[in-house]
Amino acid sequence: xxxxxxxxxxxxxxxxxxxxxxxxxxxxxxxxxxxxxxxxxxxxxxxxxxxxxxxxxxxxxxxxxxxxxxxxxxxxxxxxxxxxxxxxxxxxxxxxxxxxxxxxxxxxxxxxxxxxxxxxxxxxxxxxxxxxxxxxxxxxxxxxxxxxxxxxxxxxxxxxxxxxxxxxxxxxxxxxxxxxxxxxxxxxxxxxxxxxxxxxxxxxxxxxxxxxxx
Amino acid sequence: xxxxxxxxxxxxxxxxxxxxxxxxxxxxxxxxxxxxxxxxxxxxxxxxxxxxxxxxxxxxxxxxxxxxxxxxxxxxxxxxxxxxxxxxxxxxxxxxxxxxxxxxxxxxxxxxxxxxxxxxxxxxxxxxxxxxxxxxxxxxxxxxxxxxxxxxxxxxxxxxxxxxxxxxxxxxxxxxxxxxxxxxxxxxxxxxxxxxxxxxxxxxxxxxxxxxxx
Numbered sequence: 001x002x003x004x005x006x007x008x009x010x011x012x013x014x015x016x017x018x019x020x021x022x023x024x025x026x027x028x029x030x031x032x033x034x035x036x037x038x039x040x041x042x043x044x045x046x047x048x049x050x051x052x053x054x055x056x057x058x059x060x061x062x063x064x065x066x067x068x069x070x071x072x073x074x075x076x077x078x079x080x081x082x083x084x085x086x087x088x089x090x091x092x093x094x095x096x097x098x099x100x101x102x103x104x105x106x107x108x109x110x111x112x113x114x115x116x117x118x119x120x121x122x123x124x125x126x127x128x129x130x131x132x133x134x135x136x137x138x139x140x141x142x143x144x145x146x147x148x149x150x151x152x153x154x155x156x157x158x159x160x161x162x163x164x165x166x167x168x169x170x171x172x173x174x175x176x177x178x179x180x181x182x183x184x185x186x187x188x189x190x191x192x193x194x195x196x197x198x199x200x201x202x203x204x205x206x207x208x209x210x211x212x213x214x
Numbered sequence: 215x216x217x218x219x220x221x222x223x224x225x226x227x228x229x230x231x232x233x234x235x236x237x238x239x240x241x242x243x244x245x246x247x248x249x250x251x252x253x254x255x256x257x258x259x260x261x262x263x264x265x266x267x268x269x270x271x272x273x274x275x276x277x278x279x280x281x282x283x284x285x286x287x288x289x290x291x292x293x294x295x296x297x298x299x300x301x302x303x304x305x306x307x308x309x310x311x312x313x314x315x316x317x318x319x320x321x322x323x324x325x326x327x328x329x330x331x332x333x334x335x336x337x338x339x340x341x342x343x344x345x346x347x348x349x350x351x352x353x354x355x356x357x358x359x360x361x362x363x364x365x366x367x368x369x370x371x372x373x374x375x376x377x378x379x380x381x382x383x384x385x386x387x388x389x390x391x392x393x394x395x396x397x398x399x400x401x402x403x404x405x406x407x408x409x410x411x412x413x414x415x416x417x418x419x420x421x422x423x424x425x426x427x428x
Contacts, residue, residue, distance in 0.1 A: 122338060
């Protein structure tokens with residue numbers, strides 16, 4: 001087991017080093033960047049599509065999409081008008097700083113104002129790998145249930161903003177918003193929270209304001 | 215990188231060996247066992263609760279719950295009348311055969327007819343770790359979206375039954391059932407599919423029949 005632990009430690013410190021390099025690269029090119037994380041199907045790609053509608057053409061926005069398979073998400077981001085890069089993780093359950101570095105190399109950063117990284121759909125591992133982006137965003141969604149902050153604390157603890165998507169489904173699903181927010185508050189008292197619906201557009205302006213403020 | 219690859223290979227072959235041991239233990243005690251996998255919030259615990267309502271008291275059912283934090287799910291299974299064991303994975307994103315072995319040691323297998331293992335909420339890593347259970351079940355849920363078989367192929371390829379939960383939400387969500395099922399068929403042509411709603415009870419009888427047939 002010692003070999004294993006040592007390997008994990010080496011991987012993590014290499015990741016930290018590369019994340020710092022990525023941050024320097026992004027700062028050097030004056031690119032504001034966010035890392036969006038969520039469960040599969042919480043609405044990462046939908047939120048990016050809705051955000052691009054407002055951000056473009058005023059800003060040049062690039063999207064780097066991490067997935068274990070297919071380029072469905074990157075295709076959707078490209079169709080919405082962004083420069084899109086697909087990173088296939090080869091079965092890996094999260095993006096890491098090496099993968100982001102490879103993605104950055106495919107972009108003309110000098111001509112980009114904002115980079116949105118869409119992480120692999122997973123509420124656990126992505127939280128352990130800093131990519132070097134400026135802000136981390138978690139998307140929760142109403143159908144996932146109100147107990148998720150309690151069950152996936154590391155993810156809720158480490159982010160700068162929380163989107164609660166699919167609020168249009170609140171009438172049809174048992175979801176106690178107070179219980180959910182109480183769990184969030186324990187883990188991350190100052191977290192900015194944006195309840196919204198990518199389907200109806202409700203709540204999007206507050207999120208977009210935060211995003212544009214950088 | 216070679217050390218790393220070697221470590222991963224050793225972990226996987228150790229897991230296979232322990233999974234075979236678990237299968238032997240379960241067979242020896244005549245316990246039928248299933249491994250339930252899904253995204254966070256797809257309805258693993260709800261499906262277990264609804265299944266226990268019908269299975270108990272005719273059968274002695276035990277539930278082993280894997281989670282990165284809390285005992286919320288095991289508490290719910292215990293409240294529903296099952297013998298419940300909580301396995302805290304310590305941040306790990308999946309159960310493995312060692313963890314199941316530790317869980318089995320806490321149960322009186324001779325007095326159990328059926329074991330339901332609730333894996334960690336994750337659509338990626340659990341598919342790579344055989345636990346030694348007899349059948350694997352995946353729960354998809356309507357709000358996750360109809361593209362999930364295409365995006366998480368390993369999970370859909372490796373299971374014996376697929377539950378499509380939350381069909382009561384179909385009127386409120388864009389979800390193309392034909393597109394979804396077509397993706398499933400490519401990966402796993404003979405997969406048994408059970409569309410149902412744990413909320414309304416619709417579709418549960420077919421699932422329960424499959425479960426009771428073992």
